[in-house]
Amino acid sequence: xxxxxxxxxxxxxxxxxxxxxxxxxxxxxxxxxxxxxxxxxxxxxxxxxxxxxxxxxxxxxxxxxxxxxxxxxxxxxxxxxxxxxxxxxxxxxxxxxxxxxxxxxxxxxxxxxxxxxxxxxxxxxxxxxxxxxxxxxxxxxxxxxxxxxxxxx
Numbered sequence: 001x002x003x004x005x006x007x008x009x010x011x012x013x014x015x016x017x018x019x020x021x022x023x024x025x026x027x028x029x030x031x032x033x034x035x036x037x038x039x040x041x042x043x044x045x046x047x048x049x050x051x052x053x054x055x056x057x058x059x060x061x062x063x064x065x066x067x068x069x070x071x072x073x074x075x076x077x078x079x080x081x082x083x084x085x086x087x088x089x090x091x092x093x094x095x096x097x098x099x100x101x102x103x104x105x106x107x108x109x110x111x112x113x114x115x116x117x118x119x120x121x122x123x124x125x126x127x128x129x130x131x132x133x134x135x136x137x138x139x140x141x142x143x144x145x146x147x148x149x150x151x152x153x
Contacts, residue, residue: 020123024116024119025042025045026042027115027119028112028115028119029041029042029045031111031115032111032112035111036107037104037107037108037111039078039079039082040084040108043075044075044078044079045112046061046065046067046075047061047065047072047075047076047079047085047099048101048105048108048109050064050065051099051101054100055098055099055100055101056098057096057097057098057099058072058073058097058099059072059096061099076099079105083105084101084102084105084108085099085101085105086099086100086101086102087099087100088100120132120136
């Protein structure tokens with residue numbers, strides 16, 4: 001990111017969140033092939049971010065990601081084809097399918113978390129550990145507020 005490439009008047013919260021996210025996403029997913037996961041792309045992040053530990057239905061994943069069920073099914077199919085997910089019957093509803101991370105899928109999730117933490121540590125060196133913890137705490141508080149607000153509507 002070029003220094004001074006974003007005028008102050010454009011530094012809205014959205015822009016300030018988007019810029020680090022773009023860099024983080026690029027670095028994390030850019031390193032996936034080196035970690036042995038060449039088929040995993042940034043678009044697949046919505047699956048890994050939203051899947052529950054005991055699995056999720058495709059429709060639930062799509063709802064959480066704010067995308068069409070067909071689009072989520074496409075991503076799930078790709079990840080299943082490459083051994084990251086297993087799709088089987090939902091034990092709670094025989095008509096539905098449940099998506100579950102395989103051991104390889106769990107390894108992707110761990111790699112993404114490890115890479116993210118490494119980048120966070122690097123950025124903490126740049127801005128200071130205290131400010132980084134404050135930023136994470138404040139964003140967590142905003143997250144909690146938005147989650148609560150979302151459940152009220």
